[in-house]
Structure formats: structure tokens, C-alpha cells
Amino acid sequence: MELITFVVLLTIAIALPLYSRRKRYRLPPGPKGLPIVGNAFDVLADYEWLTYAKWSREYDSDIIYLNIAGTPIYVLNSVQATTDLLEKRSSIYSDREIMTMCHEIVGWGQNFALMPYGDSWREHRRMFHQHFHPGVVDKHHAHIEKQAKDLLRRIHANPDGLMKYLRIMAGAAILRVVYGIDVQPENDHYIGVAEAAIHSLALTGNAGSYLVDNFPILRYLPSWAPGAQFKRDGERWRAQVNQMFTEPLDLVKQRMANGEPSDCVAATLLASIDERKDKPRAELETVVKHVSGTAYVGGADTTVSSIATFVLAMLKFPQVQRIAQAELDNVIGIGRLPSISERPSLPYITAVMKESLRWNLVLPSSVPRKMTTDDEYRGYFIPAGSLIIANAWAVLHDETRYPNPDVFDPTRFLTSEGKLDKTAPDPVEACFGFGRRICPGRHFAMDTIWLNIAYILTTFNIEKPLDPSGQPVEPSGKYTSGFLSHPVPFKVNFTPRSKAAEALIREAVFYD
Ligand code: HEM
Structure with missing residues (x-):
């Protein structure tokens, strides 16, 4: 039997029982898929987190239903749904899908981030x-x-x-x-x-x-x-x-x-x-x-993406850079670099870090989960074996919680006195994942991102380079698609802010 015939017959054999079972239950709305393959092509489309958010608006539902060749997929697009399921019911929403190619053939099963619960x-x-x-x-x-x-x-x-x-x-x-x-x-x-x-x-x-x-x-x-x-x-x-x-x-x-x-x-x-x-x-x-x-x-690659996002944001929102540098100059002074222990006295820099994690996410669709048992939520049936995709991008671009979400605005995390606002929604609620599988490297990651932001802003002005006719070169602001997203390379100039800053950069050489 030819490979393709074998594959088609096998798909029908797997998909049919699931399809007939599915019909008996209420499912969330979602785009109609193709026969046999379901929404396979929709899911593999570029920037899938934007597509999920668009469907969420079109179907007026924060939960979207898809299937790939019979495997049910539930996409969660709100903090309510991610909290209710991935946090409060974490014991049954913490498994991972085993992918034969990735886990078994290539050997990525050794990566515990992908291990079954x-x-x-x-x-x-x-x-x-x-x-x-x-x-x-x-x-x-x-x-x-x-x-x-x-x-x-x-x-x-x-x-x-x-x-x-x-x-x-x-x-x-x-x-x-x-x-x-x-x-x-x-x-x-x-x-x-x-x-x-x-x-x-x-x-x-x-x-x-x-x-x-x-x-x-x-x-x-x-x-x-x-x-x-x-x-x-x-x-x-x-x-x-x-x-x-x-x-x-x-x-x-x-x-x-x-x-x-x-x-x-x-x-x-x-x-x-x-x-x-x-x-x-x-x-x-x-x-x-x-x-x-x-x-x-x-x-x-994760912190790399967040720090690149910060640099891109400084090009697009230069006033944020000026405020951040003023805070550093006031608190740290000229001629030395800040240290991580000084974070409490630099709330604006912390807000810039939070906004870098929110504005464009490193893992916009998080890391998918697999259901270990049947569940029901808001009257929807969620059978064991379903994949759960948390659209973290949608959670952190929800206009009701983050007004003007496309604007890079650190003040959304600050009080009117410029202190960190403990009541403001925090991107940590989604950008590092959820519940029992939340990123355990997040403290290390945030320390790394914070310190790099503080060092760069202390020493450099981040500027758009000029083209031969003297016009600033605008960054495209585009991001790569796929599992891990980062800004596509863009032109930037790092100009030392002063002689003192230049001296700090030169002192930074440590390879001898
Ligand atoms: C900006 C930086 C980072 C972001 C945005 C990020 C995001 C994430 C996300 C979304 C997950 C999946 C969580 C879930 O399934 O709900 C994850 C898992 C994980 N991350 Fe991070 N991460 C970052 C940096 C790091 C760093 C620096 C380390 C290591 C030092 C790390 C180690 C891990 C590990 C070990 C897991 C697997 C957790 C598990 O499955 O139990 N991450 N991360």
C-alpha cells in the first residue's frame, strides 16, 4: 500500500470515532475545518496567536475550538479562562503532548519542560x-x-x-x-x-x-x-x-x-x-x-528575545528612554553601573522590564498542555487527550486590562506617584506560563532582563541610524512567527551617553 493511502485510511480510522463522540457534546465556537485534517492548516499558519485572538473576537468567545486530524484543541484567550483551568484545575491541565519526532526521534524528551506530568x-x-x-x-x-x-x-x-x-x-x-x-x-x-x-x-x-x-x-x-x-x-x-x-x-x-x-x-x-x-x-x-x-x-533564547524587544521599544518610544535614563541618573548618579539589589529604588526600570515582557511575548502561545482526564467548563466538554493552548498574547493584549495594548507604556504598572502599582495587572500572570508548569526560571530571567536594561540605559542612547540622505532608518517592528518569537533584526545605534559612560563601557572588558 502506498504511504499516502495508508495515512489517509489511518486518519479516517482515528478521526471517525472521535468525530461521532464529539457531536454528542456542546463545544466552544471555532472555525470549520477541512474534512479529515480539520484545522491543521489554520494552526500552522504564521502568527497563530493573532489568528486565535481574531477568532476570539469574531466568535465573541474567549474559548475557541479547533481540531487537528481529530485531536480536539481548546484555545484560551482570557485571563479568566487561563486562571480557571490552568491555575485552579492545574492537577489535570499540566500534562504535555508527546510528539514522536521531537521527543522520541530527535531526543528532546530529555528536556523536562516537555516531559509528561x-x-x-x-x-x-x-x-x-x-x-x-x-x-x-x-x-x-x-x-x-x-x-x-x-x-x-x-x-x-x-x-x-x-x-x-x-x-x-x-x-x-x-x-x-x-x-x-x-x-x-x-x-x-x-x-x-x-x-x-x-x-x-x-x-x-x-x-x-x-x-x-x-x-x-x-x-x-x-x-x-x-x-x-x-x-x-x-x-x-x-x-x-x-x-x-x-x-x-x-x-x-x-x-x-x-x-x-x-x-x-x-x-x-x-x-x-x-x-x-x-x-x-x-x-x-x-x-x-x-x-x-x-x-x-x-x-x-528567551531572555534574548525580551531584551531585543526592549531595544526595539526604545527606538519606537524614545520618550520612555528619556524618562528611564532620568530615573537612573537621579538614583544612581553618573559614573557607575546599577546593581540588581538597587531594583526597589528604580521602579520605572522595573516597569520597562514588565512592559518588555508584555508588549511582545517570547512565547505568545505559551507551551501547549494536554488533558489527562475528561473535564467540563462553562458547559463545554473537554475530553482527555485534548490539547489546551493558552494564548498568552491575547491575555496580555486584553484592552480591558491593558488599555492601548499596542503602545509601549511602562506607566501602566506605576501609581501616579511613580511607585510600582501592586494592584495593576502583572504580565507575569501569563508571559511565563501558568499553574504547576509556570516557568521556574522566571526569577533568573527577570533579573537578567532587568540588569541588561539598566546597564544599557545607563551607558547608551539607543538611536535610529541615519540613512545616506540623513533620514532615520525606521525599524520594521516585525517579529518572527513560530513557537518562540523575537524581533526580526533591525538597525540600531548605541551611542555612549557621556565620557563617563564611555569609560564604564571600556572598564567592562573582562576577558584577559
Ligand atoms: C523571558 C524569559 C522567559 C520566558 C518568557 C519564559 C517562558 C516560559 C513559558 C511560557 C514556559 C511554559 C510554562 C507553561 O507551560 O505554562 C516556560 C517553561 C520553562 N522555562 Fe521559561 N521562560 C523564560 C526564561 C527561562 C529561563 C532563563 C530559564 C532557565 C534558567 C527557563 C526555564 C524554564 C523551564 C525549565 C521550563 C519548564 C517548566 C515545566 O515544564 O515544568 N525559562 N518558560
Whole structure:
């Protein structure tokens, strides 16, 4: 039987029972899909979070129903729905979908952010939490500061390299914190290995990107078979992913065996295994490997996107930049950089950070959940196995909570006296996810974003470059589509604010 005939018959076999079952229940409104494939093409469309928000308005419903080849999908577009389901009913809304290509063939199942809900996930998350909760995250500040200083030096020398340098800053901070690795100033091996691996996550991480996700039996096709390019790609990517999870941890183990001091998360976790008697050592070492690798994946590109969003916003809303710099000058003075501990006296900078997380989201459609049991909400039936997509973008662009949501306006988080307004809606309610699976790296992330914003605004004026005719070059303001979104590269100038600022940038060189 030809592959395509086999696939069509299998789809009908799977979809028909689900379809007839579905008809018996009330479902939320949503666009009519095509026969067999359902809304597969709608979901794979670019900027799906905007499409979901548009449907939400068109159908006048904060919950939208879709299906991909028979799998029900519920898209939540309001804080009410995400709170009611993902927070209050977190015990049944915290599972993840296993995607054959991403998890099994390429090996991203090692990433605990994608693991199914259960004891193994809990063990991973507990270990991660020990080193990233708010009470301990300040022990990482020195590493965040060092990389934020190095970023100043790099963008001063070459503003066009902003995105690349942001990636080095974030990757280097995480590699130091997690594995005790001090990266090379250029072409670092470990950053290179991780970037190669993470590339395959972007390609395979969206549900339905590969036919084998819907028809796992296809994984048994031999690699040489026609139509099995996914297997050949998968094997290549798997080697990269394994290298990323294994190589840096092997270095930590080697250093520990040599008796070298290693003040890093992985070394502390490995050392703590000795005290445990409840599980075999090899099993716990594997958990440490997954937890450490996941920290890199979680932290590598996410803060990069938020800081790039901040730079873009400063170009588009220059008055915000001026107010933020005035606050820094008043509180910190001229000739020194602020520190994270000074955050309480710099509320406007904190508001700029919050607005950078809200204005354009790093993960606009969050990370999908899978239902573990049947549920009912507002009279709608939500069967086990359904996918739940939280449209975090829609939550943070809800005009009733964030008036003029497309405007970058930090004052929405401030009182009329300029203090942080504790009663204002906080983007943390959606941008870092929800309930039991909320991003456990968020404190580290916010410290990183805050400090980079504060350093950049202390030292530079962020300006549009001029074209040959003397006109400012406008940034397109466009974002990439897909699972993780960031601004498309744009032209920007970083001009030192003063001689004193220039001296601070020069002092920031730390590679010797
Ligand atoms: C701007 C920066 C960041 C954003 C916007 C962000 C956002 C998110 C989101 C939306 C999720 C999914 C939560 C859910 O399913 O509800 C997540 C999960 C996760 N993030 Fe972050 N994140 C950021 C930075 C980081 C950093 C720096 C780290 C590591 C140090 C990290 C580690 C993780 C981990 C380990 C998970 C998986 C949690 C789980 O499944 O239990 N993230 N993040």
C-alpha cells in the first residue's frame, strides 16, 4: 500500500470515532475545518496567536475550538479562562503532548519542560527549583553582571551584532551558572553545540509539524526508504541533542574527579546524589543531566528575545528612554553601573522590564498542555487527550486590562506617584506560563532582563541610524512567527551617553 493511502485510511480510522463522540457534546465556537485534517492548516499558519485572538473576537468567545486530524484543541484567550483551568484545575491541565519526532526521534524528551506530568517530571522540577527559586537566585547575580557588562563592550564595537551578542550573553551566563564553564570570547565550542541542537527544537517542537507526530507508526520506516527524510534528519539532530546534554556535564564530572573546585549547579546536584539512598545513582545522574541541559534550553533564547524587544521599544518610544535614563541618573548618579539589589529604588526600570515582557511575548502561545482526564467548563466538554493552548498574547493584549495594548507604556504598572502599582495587572500572570508548569526560571530571567536594561540605559542612547540622505532608518517592528518569537533584526545605534559612560563601557572588558 502506498504511504499516502495508508495515512489517509489511518486518519479516517482515528478521526471517525472521535468525530461521532464529539457531536454528542456542546463545544466552544471555532472555525470549520477541512474534512479529515480539520484545522491543521489554520494552526500552522504564521502568527497563530493573532489568528486565535481574531477568532476570539469574531466568535465573541474567549474559548475557541479547533481540531487537528481529530485531536480536539481548546484555545484560551482570557485571563479568566487561563486562571480557571490552568491555575485552579492545574492537577489535570499540566500534562504535555508527546510528539514522536521531537521527543522520541530527535531526543528532546530529555528536556523536562516537555516531559509528561508525573513523578519523573516532578523530580526534575524539584532539582531545578533548588537552584533557581527567589531565595537563591542572587547567588547567580555575579555571573549575570559579568555577561551584561561584556554585552556593553560588544554592542559598542558592533551594534549590528545585537542579536548574536545577546545570545552570547545569555548562553554564557547560563553555561557559567549551570556547568561552571567560562566561554571563549569568540566561537565558543559549548555555545556552538547548544545552538546547533536547539535549532532542531524550533523545527520539530510544534505539534503537527511532522506527519509522524500524527502517525507514530511511520517511525518504523527504515531511514533509507523514500519519504523518510525525517528519519535521516532526526538521527543527525539526535546526535547533536545528545552532545548538548552530555558533553558539558562530562566536563563537570571530570573536574570533580580531579578535585578541581566547581561552584556550579550541576556540580552541587551531582554532589547531593551521594546523600540519596532512594534511587540508583545512575538514574539520578540522568536526572541531573536533563535538568542542567533544560536550564540551558530554557534560558538560551528567551531572555534574548525580551531584551531585543526592549531595544526595539526604545527606538519606537524614545520618550520612555528619556524618562528611564532620568530615573537612573537621579538614583544612581553618573559614573557607575546599577546593581540588581538597587531594583526597589528604580521602579520605572522595573516597569520597562514588565512592559518588555508584555508588549511582545517570547512565547505568545505559551507551551501547549494536554488533558489527562475528561473535564467540563462553562458547559463545554473537554475530553482527555485534548490539547489546551493558552494564548498568552491575547491575555496580555486584553484592552480591558491593558488599555492601548499596542503602545509601549511602562506607566501602566506605576501609581501616579511613580511607585510600582501592586494592584495593576502583572504580565507575569501569563508571559511565563501558568499553574504547576509556570516557568521556574522566571526569577533568573527577570533579573537578567532587568540588569541588561539598566546597564544599557545607563551607558547608551539607543538611536535610529541615519540613512545616506540623513533620514532615520525606521525599524520594521516585525517579529518572527513560530513557537518562540523575537524581533526580526533591525538597525540600531548605541551611542555612549557621556565620557563617563564611555569609560564604564571600556572598564567592562573582562576577558584577559
Ligand atoms: C523571558 C524569559 C522567559 C520566558 C518568557 C519564559 C517562558 C516560559 C513559558 C511560557 C514556559 C511554559 C510554562 C507553561 O507551560 O505554562 C516556560 C517553561 C520553562 N522555562 Fe521559561 N521562560 C523564560 C526564561 C527561562 C529561563 C532563563 C530559564 C532557565 C534558567 C527557563 C526555564 C524554564 C523551564 C525549565 C521550563 C519548564 C517548566 C515545566 O515544564 O515544568 N525559562 N518558560
